[in-house]
Amino acid sequence: SAGADRLYVDALGLVLMRELLRPSLAPAANRAARPGGLAAWQSKRTAEYIEAHLGEQISLTTLADIAQLSPFHFTRAFKQSFGMPPHRYHMSRRIERAKALLARQTLSITWIAMELGFGDTSSFSTTFRRLAGRTPSCYRRSLI
Numbered sequence: 001s002a003g004a005d006r007l008y009v010d011a012l013g014l015v016l017m018r019e020l021l022r023p024s025l026a027p028a029a030n031r032a033a034r035p036g037g038l039a040a041w042q043s044k045r046t047a048e049y050i051e052a053h054l055g056e057q058i059s060l061t062t063l064a065d066i067a068q069l070s071p072f073h074f075t076r077a078f079k080q081s082f083g084m085p086p087h088r089y090h091m092s093r094r095i096e097r098a099k100a101l102l103a104r105q106t107l108s109i110t111w112i113a114m115e116l117g118f119g120d121t122s123s124f125s126t127t128f129r130r131l132a133g134r135t136p137s138c139y140r141r142s143l144i
Helices: 002-025 040-052 060-067 071-082 086-102 109-115 121-132 136-143
Strands: none
Touching: 040 060, 040 071, 040 086, 060 071, 060 086, 071 086, 086 109, 086 121, 086 136, 109 121, 109 136, 121 136
16 A cells, blocks of 8 residues: 555645646736736727827826826836836837838938927937937848
């Protein structure tokens, strides 16, 4: 009967190990959202608003109103949900849009800078270089 007890203990050990590892094996979609972040509807509305107003200066108060939170709580929840503060997210979305526009050779870099709300080409180039690792003209040349 010692062999049967050993099999039982081995099987019990495997079941215990599986139960302990199950939360880390669950697909990301099935995991609960991290506490402290924005609700799905708040994330969606905020991201849509930022996308629709990339070329504008967006105040923190406006974004907090969209999410129906105070600016303080909104900032903390936004960072928890998106992994970065609202301003940095807005800038990163601007740069992603700039990359798409730079792929169109007929558009000037100055026009792209103005379209995305930068005051001049210099500030656009500085921001683009800081976030994308190279200047807009260098990025455009790499696409050819």
